[in-house]
Structures are given as C-alpha cells and as structure tokens.
Amino acid sequence: DLARETAIREIRADILALPSIRKHRLSNTEFSTREFVLVRVRLENGIEGIGEAAVLGGPRWAEESVESIQSVIMRYLAPALEGCSASNPAEAAARMGRAAFRNNSAKGAVETAIFDALARTLDVPLATLFGGALRSRVPVLWALASGDADQEVAEAQDKLDRREHRDFKIKLGFASPEEDMRRLTRLREGVPGMRRLVVDVNQGWTEASCRRYLPHLQELGVDLIEQPLPGDDFEGMARVAAHSPIPLMVDEAAFTHREIARAGNMGCGSVYSLKLVKSGGLLALGQAAHVAEAAGMELYGGCLLEGSIGAAAHLAVFASLPRLHWGCEHFGPRLHVSEIVRDPLKFENFELCLPEGPGLGVHLDEDRLREAVRAA
Ligand code: MUC
Ligand code: MG
Incomplete structure (x- = not known):
C-alpha cells in the first residue's frame, strides 16, 4: 500500500x-x-x-x-x-x-x-497535491542590489530588452536615505520602460525617515514599500502605513499565522510577502496566503533567492492560489552562475513558467x- x-x-x-x-x-x-x-x-x-x-x-x-x-x-x-x-x-x-x-x-x-x-x-x-494549478506562469520581477546606480540602470535595461523582467525591486537601507533617493532617481530616469518599482528597505529605516522620504518615493512613482521598519515594530509600521499613499508590504515582521493576522489587522501593511523560509513548510505557505487575505492583505510571491528547486516549490503553491495580486520575485535561478539542476526554470515574456513533469519538475545535475x- x-x-x-x-x-x-x-x-x-x-x-x-x-x-x-x-x-x-x-x-x-x-x-x-x-x-x-x-x-x-x-x-x-x-x-x-x-x-x-x-x-x-x-x-x-x-x-x-x-x-x-x-x-x-x-x-x-x-x-x-x-x-x-x-x-x-x-x-x-x-x-x-x-x-x-x-x-x-x-x-x-x-x-x-x-x-x-x-x-x-x-x-x-x-x-x-495543492489542488491543481490555476495558472502555469507567474509575472516575475528582478531585484537590483549592487548599490552602483550605473550598473543597476544597465542591468534593468538589459532585463527589459530580453523581455525577462519589466517589474523591479531595488534594495535600499545600506546607504543613507539621501543616497537611496539618488539611486532611485537615476533608475527611474535611466529606465523609462520599467513598469512596477518596489523598494525593499529590509528594516533599515526609522519612522522619521519614512515620513520624510515618503513624498520622494511618491514622486518617483514607487508602487510598493517593503518592510521599512524593524520586524518587531508593528505599531510603527501601522502608523507609517496610515500616512502612506503607497502600500506597505509586510516581510520580516510576520512568520507565523498569528503574526500575519496581527500585521494585517493592525494595518501594518496591505500586502504580504509569502516565503517558505517564513512559513516553514509548503502546507503552511498555502495557509499563510489565506490568513493574509482574510486579514486584508494582497499577496506577493516572495523568495529568499532560492535556485530552481526552491523556486519550483514556491511556484507549486503559488499556482494553486485563487489570487496572487503582485506576481512573484523568483529571479534566484538567474542570479547564480550555475545551477545544480539539469532543467532550470524558464523565464519567458516577463513571466516565470511552472515546470512540467512529476514532482517539482526539476532534476539534479x-x-x-x-x-x-x-x-x-
Ligand atoms: C527579501 O527581504 O525580500 C528577496 C529578494 C531579494 O533581493 O532579497 C530577498 C529577501
Ligand atoms: Mg524583503
């Protein structure tokens, strides 16, 4: 049996x-x-x-x-x-x-x-095993994170030209907010064809800098601000979110279902980044999506820069969700020089393709x- x-x-x-x-x-x-x-x-x-x-x-x-x-x-x-x-x-x-x-x-x-x-x-x-796929492709963004504005403009333009990515995320918070604004401005001006722009501060700002730089972010047409404050500052996130015309995304703040419900119900953000490393399993990852939605948040398919194996695992769950409002960020398979699978995931027309075949659909090399x- x-x-x-x-x-x-x-x-x-x-x-x-x-x-x-x-x-x-x-x-x-x-x-x-x-x-x-x-x-x-x-x-x-x-x-x-x-x-x-x-x-x-x-x-x-x-x-x-x-x-x-x-x-x-x-x-x-x-x-x-x-x-x-x-x-x-x-x-x-x-x-x-x-x-x-x-x-x-x-x-x-x-x-x-x-x-x-x-x-x-x-x-x-x-x-x-998660109920079947509702979609076979998911829009996928690319993250710019070298800190060198010229390199980032060239990299983004190249991704656009290849029709691999048109939505981008930029990592902030390792330099001063002023420097971050300069990098962002360079990027917006240098890559006019870009569609969505997400900024991920990875807990690096204070509430004061959020308030101070929100108008700049709005001027630059930023679509989403990810975890600007420390993960345990639920009250601060809620105050910033209440002031912000740009939606905030909850990342490091919420791992457990209870944290997700609390973040949503307190108004810490209106989008939740789904990640296997936060949920601790694919079953819990799918459940996290429903908890986040029930607490008023839209869904974003997050990652921790996994290669094709981890990306395929996330995609199997993402494919079965009724809604995935913001697409995903599983560009990890392209960030590493070589992969350990024979059949890395395919990127086509700004989307990541759900692999076919039994199981994860990828095989070790x-x-x-x-x-x-x-x-x-
Ligand atoms: C994070 O905080 O979102 C995902 C993409 C990326 O560039 O960093 C990770 C982690
Ligand atoms: Mg993040």
Whole structure:
C-alpha cells in the first residue's frame, strides 16, 4: 500500500555554495556566494525527493545558517520522522513542529523533499497535491542590489530588452536615505520602460525617515514599500502605513499565522510577502496566503533567492492560489552562475513558467552538484 511504499528510508542534508553573477546587497547583509542546503529524502520505493533550504549571507536575514540547518535536520528533524510516510506530509509537518521551534528554512526544505517524493511516486506535478494549478506562469520581477546606480540602470535595461523582467525591486537601507533617493532617481530616469518599482528597505529605516522620504518615493512613482521598519515594530509600521499613499508590504515582521493576522489587522501593511523560509513548510505557505487575505492583505510571491528547486516549490503553491495580486520575485535561478539542476526554470515574456513533469519538475545535475559541494 502507499503508506508502506512511501515510508521515509533516509534523509540527507548537504551544504552547497554557488557563486552569484554579482554582489547582492541588503540593509543588513550582502553576499557574492550563495550558500544553501540541499535536502534529499529517499523512500522505501527507491524514489528520491529534493528540497532547498535558503539563507542570505549567513544567519543575518533570519537566524538560520547553513550549519544550523544541516545540524537541526540531522540531529532533530530526521529522527522525528522515523517511521513516517511521505504519503502523509501533514503528519511529517506536525512531527517537525514538535521536534523543533521555528527553524523554518530547515523544516521547509524537508517538507518540500517529502512532498516532491510523494508527487514523483504518484507521477503528478507537485501543484496537483495543492489542488491543481490555476495558472502555469507567474509575472516575475528582478531585484537590483549592487548599490552602483550605473550598473543597476544597465542591468534593468538589459532585463527589459530580453523581455525577462519589466517589474523591479531595488534594495535600499545600506546607504543613507539621501543616497537611496539618488539611486532611485537615476533608475527611474535611466529606465523609462520599467513598469512596477518596489523598494525593499529590509528594516533599515526609522519612522522619521519614512515620513520624510515618503513624498520622494511618491514622486518617483514607487508602487510598493517593503518592510521599512524593524520586524518587531508593528505599531510603527501601522502608523507609517496610515500616512502612506503607497502600500506597505509586510516581510520580516510576520512568520507565523498569528503574526500575519496581527500585521494585517493592525494595518501594518496591505500586502504580504509569502516565503517558505517564513512559513516553514509548503502546507503552511498555502495557509499563510489565506490568513493574509482574510486579514486584508494582497499577496506577493516572495523568495529568499532560492535556485530552481526552491523556486519550483514556491511556484507549486503559488499556482494553486485563487489570487496572487503582485506576481512573484523568483529571479534566484538567474542570479547564480550555475545551477545544480539539469532543467532550470524558464523565464519567458516577463513571466516565470511552472515546470512540467512529476514532482517539482526539476532534476539534479550530479556533476554540478559535486562542484557546489566542493565550493561549500
Ligand atoms: C527579501 O527581504 O525580500 C528577496 C529578494 C531579494 O533581493 O532579497 C530577498 C529577501
Ligand atoms: Mg524583503
């Protein structure tokens, strides 16, 4: 029977590293090599599922590092899953929830690998396990984050010319707000063909700078302001949002369903960024979307710069959502020099394509994988 055939036999977690095409800067971290953990779950039937645990430049965007992810998986999550079957991902998620507090990136990757192994066993795309796909493509933006205004203008124009991206996000908060305004102005003037512009401050501003620079952001036609204040400043976000003609997006502030409901109901923002590393599993990711909407927020398909494995996992859930108002930001597969899959996700006509085929729809490339293990 299915439960016996899909019993979890082995769980592996390897630390990998891939160079990025350029330095990526955020208010509180930066990196030119992306480290992540590849999780592999082998079932009794011999089928293997894969999952990706992302971090950004060490334990800085959130508290997890590749080292903590690997050891939490091997020491706590894998033992908790002994005797569990991939035919019951909800049971696997519940066991991991009891075995470890938070550690969402680790849990999310293991749950992804379990779902992938189940979908491959059933020979269906992963989206089928979330109710089926309502869309096969999702609009995808690109993030500018080198901090060098000329480079950013050239990069954005190139993405537009290739019809890969017409919506952009720019990372602010690592320089002074004045410098940020200069970079933004350069970008708006230098790339007139750009459609939407999102600014992500990654918790880097104060309430005073928000008030002071809101009029500039409005003049520059900014469409969305992501997490300008520290994640735990719900009251400040609510006050800024109440003044802002531009919608605010809640990112680092809300991981759990209760945090999402609180952020929405307090008016901290009118858009929520969905991320596997915040929800801690694909089941919870889908639920987060419904909680956010119920609390009055529109949905944005967020990422932590995952490659094709993590992006495909998010897409399987995003494809099944009734609404995804702001599209997604899964440009990660193009930010890294080489990927560890044979079939990286496709970008066409400003959209990211949902991969076809059973499970996640992507397959490991063993040669590239060996290089990425060596680099780590
Ligand atoms: C974040 O805070 O949104 C996603 C895209 C990007 O450039 O950084 C990440 C994390
Ligand atoms: Mg963000």
